[in-house]
Amino acid sequence: MKKKVLSVLLALTMTAGLLVGCGSSTETKTDTAKEETTEETTEAPAKEETTEKKADEKTDDTASADGIAGKTFAIVVKSAGNPYNQKEAEGFQQIIEANGGTCIIKEPEAATADAQVSVIQSLISQGVDSISIAANDENALQSALQEAMDAGIKVSCLDSKVNKDSRSTFVNQAGTQEIGQALMDAVYDITGGSGQWAVLSATSQATNQNAWIDAMKSIMTEDKYKDLELVEVAYGDDEPQKSTDQTQALLSKYPELKVICAPTTVGISAAAKVLQDQKSTVKLTGLGLPSEMAEYIGDDDAHSCPYMFLWNPIELGNLGAYTAMALVQGDITGAVGDTFEAGDMANSPYTLTDAGDGGSEIILGAPFKFDPSNIAEWKDVY
Ligand code: RAM
Numbered sequence: 001m002k003k004k005v006l007s008v009l010l011a012l013t014m015t016a017g018l019l020v021g022c023g024s025s026t027e028t029k030t031d032t033a034k035e036e037t038t039e040e041t042t043e044a045p046a047k048e049e050t051t052e053k054k055a056d057e058k059t060d061d062t063a064s065a066d067g068i069a070g071k072t073f074a075i076v077v078k079s080a081g082n083p084y085n086q087k088e089a090e091g092f093q094q095i096i097e098a099n100g101g102t103c104i105i106k107e108p109e110a111a112t113a114d115a116q117v118s119v120i121q122s123l124i125s126q127g128v129d130s131i132s133i134a135a136n137d138e139n140a141l142q143s144a145l146q147e148a149m150d151a152g153i154k155v156s157c158l159d160s161k162v163n164k165d166s167r168s169t170f171v172n173q174a175g176t177q178e179i180g181q182a183l184m185d186a187v188y189d190i191t192g193g194s195g196q197w198a199v200l201s202a203t204s205q206a207t208n209q210n211a212w213i214d215a216m217k218s219i220m221t222e223d224k225y226k227d228l229e230l231v232e233v234a235y236g237d238d239e240p241q242k243s244t245d246q247t248q249a250l251l252s253k254y255p256e257l258k259v260i261c262a263p264t265t266v267g268i269s270a271a272a273k274v275l276q277d278q279k280s281t282v283k284l285t286g287l288g289l290p291s292e293m294a295e296y297i298g299d300d301d302a303h304s305c306p307y308m309f310l311w312n313p314i315e316l317g318n319l320g321a322y323t324a325m326a327l328v329q330g331d332i333t334g335a336v337g338d339t340f341e342a343g344d345m346a347n348s349p350y351t352l353t354d355a356g357d358g359g360s361e362i363i364l365g366a367p368f369k370f371d372p373s374n375i376a377e378w379k380d381v382y
Contacts, residue, residue: 067329069100071129075320076119078134078160078206080107082238084265084289084313085134087382088159091317092132092324095343099325104128111203111238113140120144124151130324132171134159138207142166154327156334158320160208164359168327168334169352171320172361173311179263179287180215182309182367186285187216187228187261190306194227195258198250200271200286202238202264212263231257236267243270251282262286268308272296275304289313290370290378297375307371311364314382318345319364336360 075092077085089105096103106123108115113136123131124147131148135141135157145155145166158171173179187197199216201209213233220228231254236243243266250257251274260275260282262268268288275282276296284296284305296305322342323332332338332352338360342348347365355361370378 068096068325070102071328072102072104072126073130073321073324073328074104074106074123074128074132075158075317076106076108076116076123076131076133078108078136078202079111079115079238080109082266083292087289087313088134088317088320091314092158092321093317094314095318095321096325101325108136111136111206113137113205116141117144120148124148124153127151128153130154130156130328132320132324133157133162135162135207136160136203137205138163138210139166140205154324156320156323156327158316158323160206161355161357161361162207164355164357167359169323169332169338170355170359170361171316171323171364172355173316173364174367175363176211176356177215179212179309179367180219182369183212183261183263183286184216184219184225186307186309187259188225190283190285191228191258193224196229196231196254196256197259197261198231198254198257199233200243200246200250200260200262200264200267201233201235202267204235206238206264209263216261236262236264236270238264238266240266240270243267244274247271247274251278251280257282260284260286262288265289265292265310268305269293269296272304276302280304284308287367288370289382290375291380291382293370294375294379297370298372307369309367309369311367312382315345316364318342319350319362322348322350323362334360 073096075089077089093103093105106119108119116136121144131153141162142165145162149155155167156169157167159173161170191197199213201213234246234250236246247270250260260271262271263286265288268286269292271284272293275284285308287310288308293305293308296303299306319342326332326340331340336352336354338352339349342350350362352360352362
């Protein structure tokens, strides 16, 4: 079964590689031209071109969703230069373009609300039909996103949410409590149930990391975890250098530290390198990309990370696209109980459920554990 899922994922990834014409240029551009990335976008072919392409494809099996041709769907990721965000955007673009829509990928230079507000404003001026956003702040985007909705743009979020008044719905990678529990259990297991541990997070405003950290803190009040001491939550801002520096600082401040938990793919890969290079006895867990973490995963002293978790960021992008299309076509409004089809995705049709903040969400699936037994299979997938 797992193999079947793996081969479907491999096929999807390969298809994504074929369909996502500008995926690799996004990577090079964001690395080399950081200064320009706020305004520089990776855009799909011009509207006319895409519509023509769709007409040609009508004869084959490519499903063209009614009402999508000629519509423009923007995805705004948290920041440029993060491979996780690139996978998410690729997955989004793949589905939009396969259904005859036009996709715009926006990558703000830094993971800040301000950078996303300017991007949203430019998308409003462009007159896009839909904005899907991985938010850098839960509340600070509200007036920009409300302006977008007032202009008739469908707004949803994925990966990291905005508040209920700023969105129609939220595509959540996995249950927040479920992720918190998986991470807390990992900390318990790797520390042996007692001692000091620290969190290395993304930015202090990141809605998703903050929600997972809050879930961990509330789980930690249970008696089982009473001998664990959370010494600090450090912020690497999803920047590799800052995450490296914060890891070093944790090591020097807390000589008794046993475990670092990094619920961010950028943080965990920076910390893994520091710990492994220094042959530190401090161990690591959290949320990481198998492609970036394979060399650090192992049960012995030579490896810094015994195991970690994640979901498929390409599929998260796929589901974000199906959600945006369903909103634009009027198949869903964002109300709890709405359902929509998501092509051949595993859990299709999806149903909108209560997000616990007064709004709705759609859950992609459960977090997946990566350990020495399966990391080799997954490192080439994402
Ligand atoms: C980083 C980002 C992203 C988060 C992953 C786990 O890439 O902060 O939002 O979902 O880590």
